[in-house]
Amino acid sequence: MSAPVAVAERRPRRELWRRLCARRSTRAALLTLGLIVLAAVLVPWLSPYDYSSPSWTHIFTAPTWAGGQVFGTDALGRDLLVRVMWGCRISLLVGLVASVVSVVIGVLWGATAGYLGGRTDALLMRSVDVLYSVPFIPLVIVLNVLFGRHLVLVFIGIGAVSWLDIARIVRGQTLAICSREYVDAARALGVRTPAMICRHVVPNIMGIVIVYATLTVPAVILFEALLSFLGLGVQAPLASLGSLVADGASEMQSNPYLLIIPSILLALIVLCLNHLGDALRDALDPHEP
Amino acid sequence: MSPEPRHQALLSVRGLGVFRPGPGGEVAALRDIDLDLQPQECLGIVGESGCGKTQLLHALMGLQSGNVRLAGSVRFRGEELLGASAQRLALVRGRRLALVFQDALSALNPYLRIATQMTEGARAQLGLSRRAAWQRAATLLESLQIDAPARRLRQYPHELSGGMRQRVLIAMALMCEPDVLLLDEPTTALDVTVQAQVLAVLRELRARSGVAMIFVTHDLGVLAAIADRVAVMYAGRIVEQAAAAHLYATPRHPYTAGLLHSMPRLDTPLDTRLSTIPGQPPRSGATSTGCAFAPRCPLAHERCTQLPVLRCADNQFPANGTVACHYDGPAQGLREIWP
Amino acid sequence: MARFLLRRLLSALPTLLVIATLAFALLHLTPGGPFDSDRTLVAQIQRAIEARYHLDEPVWRQYLRYLNDLAHGDLGPSFTYRDTSVNQIIAQGLPIDLAIGGCAIGFALLVGGAIGLGAASRPGSLRDRLPMTLAMIGISVPSFVIAPLLILIFAMRLHWLPSGDWVGGSWRHLLLPSLALALPYTAFIARIVRASALDVMGNAHIRTARAKGLGDTAVLLRHALRPTLMPLVSYLGPALASVLTGSIVIEQVFGLPGVGRFFIGGALNRDYTLVMGLTLLYGALIIVGNFVVDLCYAWLDPRVRLNR
Numbered sequence: 001m002s003a004p005v006a007v008a009e010r011r012p013r014r015e016l017w018r019r020l021c022a023r024r025s026t027r028a029a030l031l032t033l034g035l036i037v038l039a040a041v042l043v044p045w046l047s048p049y050d051y052s053s054p055s056w057t058h059i060f061t062a063p064t065w066a067g068g069q070v071f072g073t074d075a076l077g078r079d080l081l082v083r084v085m086w087g088c089r090i091s092l093l094v095g096l097v098a099s100v101v102s103v104v105i106g107v108l109w110g111a112t113a114g115y116l117g118g119r120t121d122a123l124l125m126r127s128v129d130v131l132y133s134v135p136f137i138p139l140v141i142v143l144n145v146l147f148g149r150h151l152v153l154v155f156i157g158i159g160a161v162s163w164l165d166i167a168r169i170v171r172g173q174t175l176a177i178c179s180r181e182y183v184d185a186a187r188a189l190g191v192r193t194p195a196m197i198c199r200h201v202v203p204n205i206m207g208i209v210i211v212y213a214t215l216t217v218p219a220v221i222l223f224e225a226l227l228s229f230l231g232l233g234v235q236a237p238l239a240s241l242g243s244l245v246a247d248g249a250s251e252m253q254s255n256p257y258l259l260i261i262p263s264i265l266l267a268l269i270v271l272c273l274n275h276l277g278d279a280l281r282d283a284l285d286p287h288e289p
Numbered sequence: 290m291s292p293e294p295r296h297q298a299l300l301s302v303r304g305l306g307v308f309r310p311g312p313g314g315e316v317a318a319l320r321d322i323d324l325d326l327q328p329q330e331c332l333g334i335v336g337e338s339g340c341g342k343t344q345l346l347h348a349l350m351g352l353q354s355g356n357v358r359l360a361g362s363v364r365f366r367g368e369e370l371l372g373a374s375a376q377r378l379a380l381v382r383g384r385r386l387a388l389v390f391q392d393a394l395s396a397l398n399p400y401l402r403i404a405t406q407m408t409e410g411a412r413a414q415l416g417l418s419r420r421a422a423w424q425r426a427a428t429l430l431e432s433l434q435i436d437a438p439a440r441r442l443r444q445y446p447h448e449l450s451g452g453m454r455q456r457v458l459i460a461m462a463l464m465c466e467p468d469v470l471l472l473d474e475p476t477t478a479l480d481v482t483v484q485a486q487v488l489a490v491l492r493e494l495r496a497r498s499g500v501a502m503i504f505v506t507h508d509l510g511v512l513a514a515i516a517d518r519v520a521v522m523y524a525g526r527i528v529e530q531a532a533a534a535h536l537y538a539t540p541r542h543p544y545t546a547g548l549l550h551s552m553p554r555l556d557t558p559l560d561t562r563l564s565t566i567p568g569q570p571p572r573s574g575a576t577s578t579g580c581a582f583a584p585r586c587p588l589a590h591e592r593c594t595q596l597p598v599l600r601c602a603d604n605q606f607p608a609n610g611t612v613a614c615h616y617d618g619p620a621q622g623l624r625e626i627w628p
Numbered sequence: 629m630a631r632f633l634l635r636r637l638l639s640a641l642p643t644l645l646v647i648a649t650l651a652f653a654l655l656h657l658t659p660g661g662p663f664d665s666d667r668t669l670v671a672q673i674q675r676a677i678e679a680r681y682h683l684d685e686p687v688w689r690q691y692l693r694y695l696n697d698l699a700h701g702d703l704g705p706s707f708t709y710r711d712t713s714v715n716q717i718i719a720q721g722l723p724i725d726l727a728i729g730g731c732a733i734g735f736a737l738l739v740g741g742a743i744g745l746g747a748a749s750r751p752g753s754l755r756d757r758l759p760m761t762l763a764m765i766g767i768s769v770p771s772f773v774i775a776p777l778l779i780l781i782f783a784m785r786l787h788w789l790p791s792g793d794w795v796g797g798s799w800r801h802l803l804l805p806s807l808a809l810a811l812p813y814t815a816f817i818a819r820i821v822r823a824s825a826l827d828v829m830g831n832a833h834i835r836t837a838r839a840k841g842l843g844d845t846a847v848l849l850r851h852a853l854r855p856t857l858m859p860l861v862s863y864l865g866p867a868l869a870s871v872l873t874g875s876i877v878i879e880q881v882f883g884l885p886g887v888g889r890f891f892i893g894g895a896l897n898r899d900y901t902l903v904m905g906l907t908l909l910y911g912a913l914i915i916v917g918n919f920v921v922d923l924c925y926a927w928l929d930p931r932v933r934l935n936r
Contacts, residue, residue: 133643133918134650135910137873138891142654142903145895222770226877229772230892242772249776249881253784263773271768278764352835375844383841390839395832399931400854409850410840445930461840 019283029272040088049079052237087241095221101159106166114174215277241266300326304361333516387462393454397446404442411464429460452483524581531610541612546623647911703905714905721887731806736813744821766815775808775881868917
């Protein structure tokens, strides 16, 4: 019963990695994600085509091996492969940056509330409750319209709204940890608050924060794609997966590949990340063998 | 190998094994269990936590979880229960064999009133009307010294105290007037005073209705108050079985002797420390070919790498019980092996 | 009970006030106004229009005026849809959203619940792994990807169902939008129900029920169903909210005249009152959703008491 925990405590990182990679589907997800990241970095750099210049002689070329345009071209004759890979870059970047923003806000907010308790806690968490009732997708839409379509704004907007869950979870965890006896014992020995947070609270909430951060990335990617789909995300001619899906949807009657290819890539990225989040949660859960 | 029952036992277990899948193949939680329960008898089963006591009770009722494999035979009045159909088992459960669970809070459904939970079994099994079942539940609660039973029946589990919940579980098991009552550590979670109350209630119940019992606990002291016969379990096996008085007076297995020795007694001087059995019981799933207790046993010997079989403890008086130990010296010698 | 209702109602008011203030501040503190882009307007006419909508007053007076109207249930006139009040737009569009959202949630609950229970009844088998793999894909494909694909398959290729050209009250027009909206939630609910059912079936009180000699059906219906539903109930609150906002996209794709389309249009045209009115509507619906969830909790679980 206690053996796996003991091993996990001895070499936490390697043990976690071993448990994570134990399942074939997880390895496949890691590999797929790695390939997509690699392609997103390399393809636009190596390809002779770029994402913005129209080519009037190559409008609506179906996917072909000739000329390396394996994904075909769009209504302006632009190479879909390069555009999709740019879309992946944007999606992954937004996902990463916005998740970091939300994790930082969420952890600070939740840990402060949980550790200090009392009135501060009530105030901080009450505000989270209120913010839960704010319709955020509409609000971000409004924000985007008002401030023009800066990518930075999309980052901040999304990051600032997706921290609520993390704040709640971190507070709960912090409360649970602070009620343990070893924290009382450390306090009785005169350990100061900052040391306390660094040594006892943060290491104990890292696991759950990592899991939620992993699950925030796909949620954020979908959110950005939604905004871009509505025409509120990235500016043309730059493309994100959401705007590519929207473009494809308007041409799907005659050229369905324009819809299907970006849809598949978007779904694939989100799928891999969701699966990794699940696998991480399972690997961190001591109940599972 | 196993002694044939002298007369028709109420419940007869032969070679029962419980195997669950582990990382490196099947792991035996229980092995080669032989037990007989006579009508009106109270059999105590004692052992450290993790030795398979709860698994044994669940296996008797066919309540093991889905991935577990059972072997051997469990007969109730001669009828085989192991591998019986779900319909057949449903008829036995509650009505012939009833189980009182260990953790009363989690064993009760938090979403349903006490009345619903107590009466549903009797209504399904005996076809009692709602009113009749309710009446029986109230009577039972009253006989277990719960005040205002009508009010308790309308309450939810979280509104009762721990002792009351345990008694509700006992009453629930008695709803269909079972022939055998299986009790899984019914007093462990309770305060000492409530513990004594529950034991008194159970004794009174035996005297009144003559229900047979299997009483599982880790506390030999509790068993002394109620059991006719005691089986000692260690690492999934029965290591000694004898009439209660006999077992307490002359233990035949070093482990039993150790358990008895570590019990606080009124006649030991107050300044002596309570003794313990050094070492840890083997983790479940650990496989050893010899005696599982050998690593902790002061009498361990080369022969202990062979698995000791259950044999008559005293060849002159076979009825005095059985023991699984290679040591065959005088029983008095076991008194002195523990410091 | 009455006290609980009153308390919840009172605690909803500050939340709505926060939403209104937030939206108001965002709209009014950013440069530009609703009538700036109409360059054809003569300055005098523009001033007249602004005076008519009280846009010439100081911001704090506009704010107080808005709150006053709000307290009387009046969300004000729309700037872009002349001679139409925001209340009228909501009255027109909301039924469509509610129909699609209701169908989607209903579908997701029934189908997702059934799939989840089926998977949990044989964990590890094909009946478990195949639907759960599909569900994993399902939560990864957003409805704005599913919607065009559904149109492509069922409307353009198979010609079974219409894709746009909204006709009021036609169920055939509601089918594809509801389905597109429902699929991700169906997948999510299937996953939640499966995990919860597996968790509950391992509970001690299920074993107690079996020890009483109850049949499998009785154990499932009487002892396992209710605790299985609890996590689903707490998921439904946020789900109701995101169904509403999700319908914004669905309306866009299928060309349905729900409030979501007005919202996007209003936001693009800086229609202050329309955007604020609809934001408040969304907020109110989220609050109502959470409230219903709390009521369900109390109704399902005797340990939850409402009068705290």
